[in-house]
Amino acid sequence: MSEPTAATDLTTFIAGLPKAELHVHHVGSASPRIVAELAARHPDSPVPKDPHELERYFTFRDFAHFIEIYISVVELIRDAEDVRLLTHEIARDMARQNIRYAELTVTPHSSVRRGIPDVAFMEAIEDARTSAEREFGVTLRWCFDIPGELGLPAAEDTARMACELRPEGLVSFGLGGPEIGWPRPQFKPYFDRAIAAGLHSVPHAGESTGPETVWDALTELRAERIGHGINAARDPRLLAHLAERQIPLEICPTSNVATRSVPSLAEHPLPELVAAGVLVTVNSDDPPMFGTALNTEYEVAARLLGLDAAGVAQLAKNAVHASFLDPVGKARLAAEIDGYLAAWPG
Numbered sequence: 001m002s003e004p005t006a007a008t009d010l011t012t013f014i015a016g017l018p019k020a021e022l023h024v025h026h027v028g029s030a031s032p033r034i035v036a037e038l039a040a041r042h043p044d045s046p047v048p049k050d051p052h053e054l055e056r057y058f059t060f061r062d063f064a065h066f067i068e069i070y071i072s073v074v075e076l077i078r079d080a081e082d083v084r085l086l087t088h089e090i091a092r093d094m095a096r097q098n099i100r101y102a103e104l105t106v107t108p109h110s111s112v113r114r115g116i117p118d119v120a121f122m123e124a125i126e127d128a129r130t131s132a133e134r135e136f137g138v139t140l141r142w143c144f145d146i147p148g149e150l151g152l153p154a155a156e157d158t159a160r161m162a163c164e165l166r167p168e169g170l171v172s173f174g175l176g177g178p179e180i181g182w183p184r185p186q187f188k189p190y191f192d193r194a195i196a197a198g199l200h201s202v203p204h205a206g207e208s209t210g211p212e213t214v215w216d217a218l219t220e221l222r223a224e225r226i227g228h229g230i231n232a233a234r235d236p237r238l239l240a241h242l243a244e245r246q247i248p249l250e251i252c253p254t255s256n257v258a259t260r261s262v263p264s265l266a267e268h269p270l271p272e273l274v275a276a277g278v279l280v281t282v283n284s285d286d287p288p289m290f291g292t293a294l295n296t297e298y299e300v301a302a303r304l305l306g307l308d309a310a311g312v313a314q315l316a317k318n319a320v321h322a323s324f325l326d327p328v329g330k331a332r333l334a335a336e337i338d339g340y341l342a343a344w345p346g
Helices: 006-016 032-041 051-057 063-074 080-096 108-112 118-136 148-164 184-196 211-219 230-234 236-245 253-258 270-275 294-305 309-322 327-343
Strands: 019-025 099-106 139-147 170-176 226-228 249-251 280-282
Touching: 006 294, 006 309, 019 294, 019 309, 032 051, 032 080, 063 108, 080 099, 080 118, 099 170, 099 327, 108 118, 108 139, 108 148, 118 139, 139 148, 139 184, 148 170, 148 184, 170 184, 184 211, 211 226, 211 230, 211 236, 230 236, 230 249, 230 270, 249 270, 253 294, 270 280, 270 294, 280 294, 280 309, 294 309, 309 327
Parallel strands: 019 099, 099 139, 139 170, 226 249, 249 280
Antiparallel strands: none
16 A cells, blocks of 8 residues: 555645634535525525536636626525524534634625515524534634625615624624725725724725725725735735734635636735735635635645645634634634644654
8 A cells, every 4th residue: 555645644634623714605605415405495596406516507707707606595595594504504514624613704684685584684693603613613703794796785784783783703894795896995984883893894805806905995994804815916015014914814715716816726826925924814715616615725725835734734823813713712722723733643
């Protein structure tokens, strides 16, 4: 029998590594099994009922097409039981990857406007959150996300729910959807309100647009972390700013290729960001839609950066450091990562 290669050893290491994830979307984390089950419950949807057909369905021409397909899956979430089931099963899948803590990006406006009462939505995600921690040992927290393509009315509704109906697990306020045509500064009043209510600012920026969008997120939305931010690599002054202040980027390599924001993994700017001293975290974004998982994204990052087990463990600790987990929880998870690395025979 041949000896295991360094690559297979690292795959095994990553699979068992305790991890935190900071950029992963609620509906976008639905596994093919759950999507197909929801599609079967709602047969008027264009989403395939066969899990095997979903791979073709989840092939995107560009970012706009991705948003179109994403919305079709959002439309499968029609009642509180759909919300609870989806959230619970996401946590089950996370536990299988040794994800201990995740900040799940939730877009409540998209579900509420389709008829789920806002209070029922909050109760469903909170019920799933507490059961996930009890059953799977996964700690979930929420980022309430403005669907930018729906404009200021959606921003107002998201801010209202975040500030007035604030569920216990809510820690941050975000902005997603297409960047082109939706400038960040118009959302400033809603971020101001959320920040005043004690929430952290974590908008998407600089994925399908240039570094100017990242600057807007920092100066107008007071971003503490940036979702994606990959095009910061095109602006040396922005790179220096991010590095000096250690403002984390939530990097999702496979997602960036799938949405055509980056031509290929070989051309991904992750190495440039790290070389500039930027604090990066590794994330999966919408994993089943992109045919990936957090473990896979760690393998991709390890290849791009030439990391060994110790380097991968440091990436995992970056996510813990950049998270909004409480200090005791951060210390505990960081110590678990250190202990895992120390016990690793490689």
